[in-house]
Every structure is written in C-alpha cells, then in structure tokens.
Amino acid sequence: MNEEQLARLRNRLEKKKKRLCEMQGRPFQAMLRRIWDYFTSDPWIAPLVKELLSNPKGSKAAEFAEGDFNNTNINREHINNLGMEDYASMACHIFSRNHSMFIHNQYFDIINSNVWVNSLADHKEYISFKSEVVESLFDYLDDRLDNQQALHGLILRYKTRCEWFNGPALREIAANKDPEKKRDDIEDRLKQDFFLNLHDQGIEFVKEPSSEMGRIDVVLLEKATRTYIEGKVFDNKSKGKSYIIKGFGQLLTYTRQYNSTTGYLAIYKTSEENDTSRPSPPRFADR
Secondary structure (H helix, E strand, O other): OOHHHHHHHHHHHHHHHHHHHHOOHHHHHHHHHHHHHHHHHOOOHHHHHHHHHOOHHHHHHHHHHHOOOOOOOOOOHHHHOOOHHHHHHHHHHHHHHHHHOOOOOHHHHHHHHHHOOOOHHHHHHOHHHHHHHHHHHHHHHHHHHHHHHHHHHHHHHHHHHHHHHHHHHHHHHHHOOOOOOOHHHHHHHHHHHHHHHHHHOOOEEEEOOEEOOEEOOEEEEEOOEEEEEEEEEEOOOOOOHHHHHHHHHHHHHHHHHOOOOOEEEEEEEOOOOOOOOOOOOEEEEEO
16 A cells, blocks of 8 residues: 555545544444444455454453443443553444444443443433544554554565665575575575664564464564564575465464464565576565
C-alpha cells in the first residue's frame, strides 16, 4: 500500500467514524452493522480486525460488559484498566456480536447501559459509547495502518540500501570463498546485516525467539504490535525454489502460532542469473 492508497483509506475511515458518531437510536445500530461489514471485507482492515478478535482479553472484556443481561451494576474499572489493544479488541467483539444478533435489538441497548450510560441523553444518543468505544477502535485501526506503512517504508529503505550502497559487501559474503564456511553460515551473516540496519533505525526487535515450532528469525517490537520476519537465501543451487517454498511454509506456521495475520519473507537472491553490474537486493514477500 503506497502513501496515496493509505491516505484514501484513512480518509474513508474518518468519514465512516464521523457519520457513525452522528447517528442516534436504531439507525446507529444499523450503521454499526454496516461498518462491521466494511471492517471484515476491506483487504487492509480485515486482517487487523481478525487479529483483534483473536485477543482473549478483549473477548473476556466484551463478555464482562454483556453481564447476564440483567446486571446494571458492573464495575467499570475492569474495562477502564484495559490496554489500548485489549480495549480495541473488546470493541471489535461488541461490534461483531451486535452484527450477529441483529434480530435481538435489545442486545446493544443492554450492553451500552451496563457500562457506558451516564445520563438519559447517553442512553438515547450513545454519547459515551461513541467517544469511548467507537472512536477508540477507529483511532487504533488508524494507528496500526500508520505503523504498517512505516514498516513498509523501512523495508523499502533497506532494499534500496542493499541495491545502491551495500551490495558489493553482501555479494562478497554470499560468494563464500572460505571453504570452511557452510551455506547456513552465509545466510546467518547476510541476516546480520538486516539486524544491524534495524538497530541503526532504532527499531526494537528480538532475534530467533524459540518456540515449539522452531525459531523465526526476527520479531519487531513496535508499540503494541509485533511483526514477524523470516529470512532466506536463494542461490538456485543448494537453496532453490523448494527452499523458498519451505520458507513460506515456516512463515505461515509462525504467524499462526503467534496469532498474527501478517509476516514477511526476506529473500536474498544471490544466484548467478543476477545482473552482476548491480548488487543483489533482498526481496520481501508479504504473506
């Protein structure tokens, strides 16, 4: 997604948020359902929403807000103390359940009055719910899209760095003139260059965290989000197409394990088919 696409998407989100916050009564609930349809069908928003729905704290908070449909004395501190991502997850669950229970119009009135009603006007116009839940969810999605675009920018800058400036040094590593060094060692040394670039950019990250499924190469830690990256070398010899296919499978396994909807496969193409007048850039494939 380029900057122009991001701007259009954020503009659409802002318009939908404004229109939703202007609605009252039953039209508000109907609009809420249409917004949920949009969230779950948009190719950029839907993965973020799916990730939020997998958050167990958000799900439990939504159940708490529902109460037993008779409880009007819920302790709001349980919800007010949620972190930003957990709160956005709770909002997603409420949106989703309002959509799936549309024939039961009392659902939204009850969940709203349980937690967010402070006055008669609140009850009729959903003032607190709009400011505390609707705006919080839209703002979270906007921030995540911004972070997502920033990550794409960082990766593209690294690609340019390899192509324009650091290619000869990386090709020297990939040439593997030392017979004592294994191909896996070469891959590790190339990935070290990426780790160094992350450090220079001020990005917090964890290298090769262990899990039951193995070790993904790097996890980027940006605010409340996690980004998963697996690096591979393609030399069209010992590390050919099957090796890259295996890399995609590993990335899919890791992202599922960590309940993430996005991962990146960084491929260092070092095969002789490259134009030797240019450095071999890493190529990134977004799952």
